[in-house]
Amino acid sequence: MAKAAYKTKQMTELLAFLQSVQGSHVTVNDICDYFQKKGIAVGTTTIYRHLEKMVREGIVAKYVVDGTSSACFEYIGSHEREKQVSCYHCKCKQCGRLIHLQCSEVESLKQHMMEHHSFELDSLRTVFYGLCSECRKKQN
Secondary structure (H helix, E strand, C coil), X not given: CHHHHHHCHHHHHHHHHHHHCCCCCECHHHHHXXXXXXXXXXXXXXXXXXXXXXXXXXXXXXXXXXXXXXXXXXECXXXXXXXXXXXXXXXXXXXXXXXXECCHHHHHHHHHHHHHHCCCCCCCCCEEEECCHHHHHHHC
């Protein structure tokens, strides 16, 4: 009986939304906004519960950058995690903006760190801190 609870209209709609933005990272707030615009009543706790279930099943990746940013979620389907492109993060130290970075140059750094320093970077938790383009413009 417990499995039937996960086949609700909200779960189906959540999965459809995540599939429609595949390759993008979304927060629970983004998902809540989506449901609100569609006129579908769903609680934040329900969204978290469904997302965590999908993370456990391996169809959604969860990114937690630091203690001050919201977790981000990305639909990855049933593909194995190793086959996914690694995603790193850049965080603006002035405005807090989070930029998702998928870059072959950073992958080269990851490979270098492993080969020359015996250190494996965790793409889910690696964060580069600096200033975003908007904050740099404001400084000039």
